[in-house]
Amino acid sequence: MAEDAGTLLIRIRAAMPALRPSERRVAEEFAVAPGAAANLSIAQVAARCRTSTTSVVRFYQRMGYAHYKDFRIDLARAVARDELVTSSLPEASGDIDRHDSLGGIVSKLAMSETLSIADTARSMDLEALAEAVALLARARRIDGFGVGASSLVGLDLQQKLSRIGRTAINWPDAHSAWTAAATLDRACVAVAVSHTGATVDTVEFLAIARRSGASTVAVTNFRDSPLAAAADVTLTTAARETRFRPAALGSRIAQLMVVDCLFTGVAQASYDASMAALRDTYAVVHDRVIHKRA
DSSP states (O other), X not given: OOSOGGGHHHHHHHHGGGSOHHHHHHHHHHHHSHHHHTTOOHHHHHHHTTSOHHHHHHHHHHTTOXXXXXXXXXXXXXXXXXXXXXXXXXXXXXXXXXXXXXXXXHHHHHHHHHHHHHHHHHHOOHHHHHHHHHXXXXXXXXXXXXXXXXXXXXXXXXXXXXXXXOOXXXXXXXXXXXXXXXXXXXXXXEEEEOSSSOOHHHHHHHHHHHHTTOEEEEEESOTTSHHHHTOSEEEEOOOOOOSSSOHHHHHHHHHHHHHHHHHHHHHHHTHHHHHHHHHHHHHHHHTTSOOOOO
């Protein structure tokens, strides 16, 4: 068998962008309805995907399996794990469609986001996380950048780090990010966020920062992406896409979890100072809250 069976579906989704069209159709068959696909023969999968049995064999071998039987066993185990993770949620399956009630939409989104967080936690490279935490903990300055929804994730990291006294900046546009990256040095860290890892402006930001001597950290769904290639440390998410929450939108919840792990690790590295800063920053905004009168 290949790697941890519980991460098989994560690895299938992560591999999709790099697959040839025939193999991508096979991957989609297993990713969209893994429970049903686990019961299909190689010939049946090939017929459903309008491809050859050779493409199916190439696909499961690419996933690290010598035998289709072992691949099917691990696929069934991954499905069972997903069912266990979501067992406490209202029953829901499939993507959102035009006939879903609001209750059904809530159930399906809750399941999708719960699985995205659980998958990201399960596939987290703890050594890479520890390395990223160490870089941020000793950085003189931390610059972040992302486009669209990824920019909101960078802003979340900036606000969290600022609360514990770290100098952190999230740049709102590419030109500002690039010019800032050109001024960084070995004492600085650049953090780039991109679901695909292929957003040109974000990749260029990290490449400029690296050329300037800064350490570079990427947060992306795809380890083999151009952004990961420009990073000293890559932290991967395992986001689940739907028609209503494609790519960047569906990835945000997983990216925020990675950011929370980064921030908590940095705060813990200087525990006493961080706790004091959190108390001080809480105190200055607490008085601005409207309290109910007795």
